[in-house]
Amino acid sequence: MSAVAQVGGFFVREHLRARLTLALLVAIPVFFVLVFASVLGEFADALGGRLSGGGATSAISAGWAAAFLCGALAFFEVSSSRGADRRLAAAGLGAGRVALARIAAAIALAVVVSVVAFLTLWLRSGIAHPAHAAASIVAFALIYVGVGALVGALVTGPLEGSLLVVLIFSVDVFSGPSMTGSDGILAHGPTRDATKLLIAAGTGQSSAAGEWLAVAAAVTIALTVAFGAFWLAARSRSRS
Amino acid sequence: MCSGGDTGKAAAMTIETTAQAPRPEAPPEAPGRCVMRATGVRKGFGRGVWPWRRRVEVLTGADLHVCAGELVGLVGENGSGKSTLMQIIVGLLARDGGEIERPGQLGYCPQSPMVWEKLTVDEHFALFARAYGMDDEERDRAAGSLLSELQFERYRGYRIEALSGGTRQKLNLALALMHEPQLLLLDEPYSGFDWETYLRFWEMSERRRDAGMGILIVSHFLAERERLDRVYTLKDGRTSET
Numbered sequence: 001m002s003a004v005a006q007v008g009g010f011f012v013r014e015h016l017r018a019r020l021t022l023a024l025l026v027a028i029p030v031f032f033v034l035v036f037a038s039v040l041g042e043f044a045d046a047l048g049g050r051l052s053g054g055g056a057t058s059a060i061s062a063g064w065a066a067a068f069l070c071g072a073l074a075f076f077e078v079s080s081s082r083g084a085d086r087r088l089a090a091a092g093l094g095a096g097r098v099a100l101a102r103i104a105a106a107i108a109l110a111v112v113v114s115v116v117a118f119l120t121l122w123l124r125s126g127i128a129h130p131a132h133a134a135a136s137i138v139a140f141a142l143i144y145v146g147v148g149a150l151v152g153a154l155v156t157g158p159l160e161g162s163l164l165v166v167l168i169f170s171v172d173v174f175s176g177p178s179m180t181g182s183d184g185i186l187a188h189g190p191t192r193d194a195t196k197l198l199i200a201a202g203t204g205q206s207s208a209a210g211e212w213l214a215v216a217a218a219v220t221i222a223l224t225v226a227f228g229a230f231w232l233a234a235r236s237r238s239r240s
Numbered sequence: 241m242c243s244g245g246d247t248g249k250a251a252a253m254t255i256e257t258t259a260q261a262p263r264p265e266a267p268p269e270a271p272g273r274c275v276m277r278a279t280g281v282r283k284g285f286g287r288g289v290w291p292w293r294r295r296v297e298v299l300t301g302a303d304l305h306v307c308a309g310e311l312v313g314l315v316g317e318n319g320s321g322k323s324t325l326m327q328i329i330v331g332l333l334a335r336d337g338g339e340i341e342r343p344g345q346l347g348y349c350p351q352s353p354m355v356w357e358k359l360t361v362d363e364h365f366a367l368f369a370r371a372y373g374m375d376d377e378e379r380d381r382a383a384g385s386l387l388s389e390l391q392f393e394r395y396r397g398y399r400i401e402a403l404s405g406g407t408r409q410k411l412n413l414a415l416a417l418m419h420e421p422q423l424l425l426l427d428e429p430y431s432g433f434d435w436e437t438y439l440r441f442w443e444m445s446e447r448r449r450d451a452g453m454g455i456l457i458v459s460h461f462l463a464e465r466e467r468l469d470r471v472y473t474l475k476d477g478r479t480s481e482t
Contacts (some may be wrong), residue, residue, distance in 0.1 A: 003370045010356075010363055017358040017399070083354040090331050091371035091415075092345050 004097055007088075008104035014081075015073060015109060025069065029117040032065035033058055033124050043174070059133055059202025060195060062121035063140035064173055067191060069113045071144035071151075071165045074106050074226065078152025078233045079161055085234040099230035106149065106226060110141035117141075128204030136198035139215045143190045144169070146222025146229075153229035193218055275423045275454035276329065276346075277305040281338035282477075283324055298324050300477030301338070306423060306454040311445060311467065313459045316474035322458045323351055325474065326427045329456075343423050345372065347416035351427040351458075353408045357401040361392070361411055364400070365418065372419035379418075386414040389444060390437070405432040413441070417448075424448065426457040442467055 015021055041057040085102070089095040114137045118130075127133045148165055155161035172189035193214040200207045283299040298321040306312045316322050327333035329340055330348045355364060362383070369379035387393040390410040395403060403411070409432045416424060426445075430438050446467070449455055457468070465471055472479040 006370060007367060010359060010367055013363075014356050014358040081356060083350075083352075084356050086332055087348070087350065087354040088367060088371050090348065091368055092373060093371035 003093065004100045004104060007093065007098070007101035008108070011077070011081075011101055011105035012108050015077070015105070021073070025113060025116055028069050029062060029065040029113075029120040032061040032068075033117070033120045036064075037061040056199045056202040058121055058125045059127065059136075059198050062117040062133070063137050063191070063194065063198045064169075065120075066110070066114050066117040066137050066141040067144040067172075068169055070106070070110045070141040071148035071169060072162065073109050073113075074145045074148030075152040075161050075165050076148075076158070077102055077106060078149055078229060079156070079158050082152075082156070082233050085230075089234045095231050095235035098234040099227050102149075102230040102234070103145075103223065103227050106145045107142065107223075110138065110145055114138045114141045127201065129201040129206070132201035132207065133198060136194050136201055136215070139194040139197070139219050140191055142219045143194060143222040146225040147190060149226040149229035153232045190218060190222065273308045274305055275308050276342045276456070277340075278325070278329060279303050279339045279341075281325060281328055281340070282336045283321070283328060283333070284336055297477055299328075299335075302474065302477065302479045304456075304472050304479050306456045308422065308454050309449060309452045310469045311449045311455045311457065313457055313465065313468040313471040314474060314479075315459055315465075315471060320474045321477060322474055323427055326425055326456075326458060330425060343421070345419070345421060346423040346425060347419065347421035349413050349416035349424075349426045349429045351431070353400075353412035355400050355408065355411065355415075358399055360399050361387075361396045361403075364411060364415060368415045368418060374419060382418040382420075383414075386418060390414060390440070406434060406437065409433060410437070417444075420448075420453070422454060424453055424455045426455065428458050428460065 037057040037060075040061060085098050086095075089098045114134070117137050118134050121127060121133065121137075122130065147168055151161050151164050151168070155164055168190075172191055175189060193211055196211055197207050197215055200211075281299050281302040282297070284295045284297040286293055287296050288294055302321070302325055304312070304314070304325075314322050314325070324333060326348075327350075328335045329342060330346070331340075359367070365379060365383040369376075369382070374382065383396075384393075387396055390413065392407050392410045395407055400408060400411070409429065413426070413429050416426070416429075430441050433441060445455055445457070449469075459465075459468075471482050473482050
């Protein structure tokens with residue numbers, strides 16, 4: 001087994017051994033899809049957004065649940081393990097391999113979170129385009145791996161950092177194309193294109209190739225940013 | 241005892257290197273050979289918020305060296321910069337100036353254990369064995385020997401969050417020692433140790449010193465000076481040998 005796979009496996013274990021994390025992995029998608037979705041639908045109506053009908057609101061809620069969980073997990077991956085990761089990197093593993101192991105762990109956790117969110121959505125309301133919905137939910141999760149890791153690398157305080165993740169998430173949710181009809185700068189949040197895909201999947205419509213490419217680009221950028229953030233947190237700084 | 245001025249003896253060292261170091265079975269350094277040298281190290285930190293931000297110079301030209309087969313102490317008051325200097329030598333902290341020559345791989349025991357709360361003692365040995373380039377057999381041998389030497393075998397399956405402060409510190413020390421490095425940097429490694437473990441720690445250090453390991457240890461206690469071959473005092477950002 002390669003060093004990255006083995007170390008990444010330990011990092012996944014580290015998260016899954018936290019009982020509260022495990023409980024939230026189930027509770028947050030259930031809450032978002034079963035409870036939060038109807039509230040979001042009313043908000044969207046009031047704000048002139050594109051959400052129409054239960055299928056779209058349930059679907060988008062599953063995406064946001066995955067995004068919220070992965071953003072928080074990625075933030076705490078960096079924030080709570082910075083010292084130990086840097087020690088491991090300095091011991092000879094190197095910041096690059098530690099960052100790759102962290103990315104591997106974050107992607108594995110994102111897949112787990114996405115599966116829970118997708119199953120909740122599927123059991124709640126059924127999905128018109130299940131494959132499209134699953135891919136979109138994974139995209140939400142991976143985009144927020146980038147957001148959470150970046151905040152973790154730049155903000156050392158756990159309280160300040162987690163508040164910043166929540167702020168970014170809130171702005172992204174409430175100013176995106178699903179919630180508001182405006183096209184201002186705040187409407188261009190990180191999950192803008194993934195939101196369009198997920199709304200389409202929830203309402204049984206297909207999406208254009210350009211929209212898929214835009215989501216793929218957003219995911220690629222997010223994972224690149226996440227790698228940079230994990231590397232930044234783990235690096236041994238030998239020069240000023 | 242080494243002279244400290246013989247840079248020709250530093251052939252095994254690199255400047256700023258992070259390259260893979262010798263494997264654990266590599267022969268110990270010949271006694272007297274310099275394994276680490278810090279020259280004119282400077283470091284300052286910004287304090288406060290702009291426009292009241294000011295710069296505090298912690299290290300203003302610290303020099304020290306450690307030779308193979310030496311147990312060297314670094315003492316100083318609280319806040320004098322001992323841990324800062326240690327972290328600069330390890331490479332965890334950037335320096336503002338000066339040179340560091342050290343082996344590509346060393347053992348470092350930080351003042352507070354840098355570990356993962358949800359992982360077990362055995363999993364920590366596995367992670368660091370990977371970092372040190374040890375195979376499974378070498379890892380099992382090193383971990384078994386250190387668990388026995390520091391007497392915490394029964395905790396090997398425990399998560400760190402379930403360990404006492406003293407047992408965490410034993411693991412912290414064991415992780416620095418498991419690859420038997422040429423250079424060992426210990427930042428107050430015995431905080432939380434009971435008296436027996438404290439004495440055992442010094443026996444372990446002296447045994448490794450006698451086998452050719454170069455050891456630099458941050459210490460507070462005057463009573464320990466007799467155990468050390470040389471002692472540096474850090475004051476006003478500079479070191480002096482006492």
